Amino acid sequence: MATITLKGIGKRFSRGAVAVRNVDLEIHDGELFVLLGPSGCGKSTLLNIIVGLEEPTSGTVSVDGRSMNGVEPGKRNMAMVFQSYAIYPHMSVRENLAFPLRIAGVPAEERERRVAEAAEILELEELLDRRPATLSGGQRQRVAMGRAIVRNPVAFLLDEPLSNLDARLRGQMRAEIARLHRRLGTTTVYVTHDQTEALTLADRMAVLNRGEVQQAGTPREVYGRPANRFVAGFLGSPPMTFMRGERDGDDVVLPLGRATAPGGGSDVEVGVRPEDVREAGSATRASADALPRPGVGQAEAPSDPSALLRFRARVELLEWLGAETYAHVEVEEQDARAEGAGWGRKREDGRPRPEPGPSGERPQRLVARLSPGSPVKEGDVVDLEVEARRLHFFDPDTGARLGDA
């Protein structure tokens, strides 16, 4: 049981590469904290710094207020599960589980009792006398977990623990880790590049990129209000679609229509999640499954119809997944269908239309999640709509989130 505090952690390798930059995080007692990021983002280095296998070049790691800098990894009483499991191949499962206790000088009787206890929790009893080489991937994973829990550590550190398992087993072990954490209540730091693992397991999480924390918070906060363009694009599958919004007064003009945008007078980058796009006119049904996400902090849906962006798009590709359908669509030029309504592109001052930039030359593509029962076929032209409050606005230069919406 421990609160782990990271203050100003930086790690520069001798060759000059910077792995971690100025990381401040507080991992609360008993929570499961996920470090999420693409490979090479420094999340494993951060974990190694927490456990003491690597020393930070700057900053402090403290556990319950005590600085851990310079403390040997073995003296920190943390347990780690490695991506490769790192089970000692020359020892039986029993000896593997007992190893940390033997090193700590725990008497044989006590050792046996605790090994039996851990084996029971992880259902390893029948495997105790087997050699690691004869175990399946899932079993090895459980042995590694067993070796971690056997000595009642103050924290578990899991480094991509599921990435060597096949998809089915991964889901199973994910649930098992969640159960184990609930049962033991030990502070856990979990490193992964898999957003599903992060969103399902985390009490709180931090998204890392290039050695820097991009955002920390609960999964709902991070998913619902991504702090910047990187987080917005990294979380979500299929990912958010980004497009350019050209400033026109308080509004911005998008390929999808016109929306009120926060931020100064400059252009913005706008992100749309596939699940926020729906077939026009399906609002009644859609609003039922588009309940405001808790924790997102959004007000009641504005009933203002102008807060709805409607646009016409051609379906290029349909991905039917059983429970849902993803439609990859190409947004049609809006001028071609200026049938009134508040969403048409206006150019009342007669200025030449601002150049949409190099990406604007090509038609805007978008992914929309449709109901699996939708009759839409590839090649169809459909009317789609997005609620303006579902749009995410980012500064095109810094990538930072704009406004509160």
Added chain:
Amino acid sequence: MSDRGTALERLFWRATVLVVLVYAGLPLAWIVSLSLKPAADLGDGHLVPRHVTLAHYGAVFANPHFPAALRNSLGIATLATLLAVALGVLAAYAVVRLRFPGRRLFLGGALAVAMFPPVAVIGPLFDLWRRVGLYDTWAGLVLPYLSLTLPLAIWILAAAFRDLPWDLERAARVDGATRLQALRKIILPLAAPGVAAAAVLVFIFAWNDFMFALSLTSTDHARTVPAVLAFFTGASRFQQPTSAIAAASVVVTIPVVVLVLLFQRPIVAGLTAGAVKG
């Protein structure tokens, strides 16, 4: 067609194996044969002795110098092996696991030492040893053996350590082990084939060495078997000590054979384990 191909292939491999076996085994067989022949039959040209006698073996052990030489050989070779493996393990660990300036230079330097012609140092070493009192002592032989075999040991052990997943050692350290404990309990057992290979090679080098043993010793104090063999005499001044030398050769070959047989399994196991890993 393919049947004929495989038959031809089999024939080729069998013939090759036979040639190698004869090439390696015949001299050995000849020495064993010589050691068993009575003196009169020595020149008869038969591989299988017509009369078998163990008299030469009796004579070898009756030689007052031989048991002492055997003791010296065993002691010196064992000491050199233990020291070389112990130092080699530490050095190889440092080379593989630690970052320190001059790592490559160290490995290159070790290789250079291994290539150094030992003959070149014998003269100076003789003078030096006499002055510092190491002449005709165990230490006087253990030191050069250690120095000449250590580079080889370091290279073999470094290769063995490099193949081990680093995560195992990191896991051990997180589990509470110090670096030294991790080395002893995790790395060494897993690198056992490499350690055995290094030990066997060092031992055989020290056991078989003739040049240093001959030059740096003078009495039963430290003279080893290969050197003593050179001082064997025949039953009379007109007789070559051929049979006695052959018998003594057979005797000194036995420990090496036993050693290799003992360590063959871990060595082979290690090789195949490495081959199918991953």
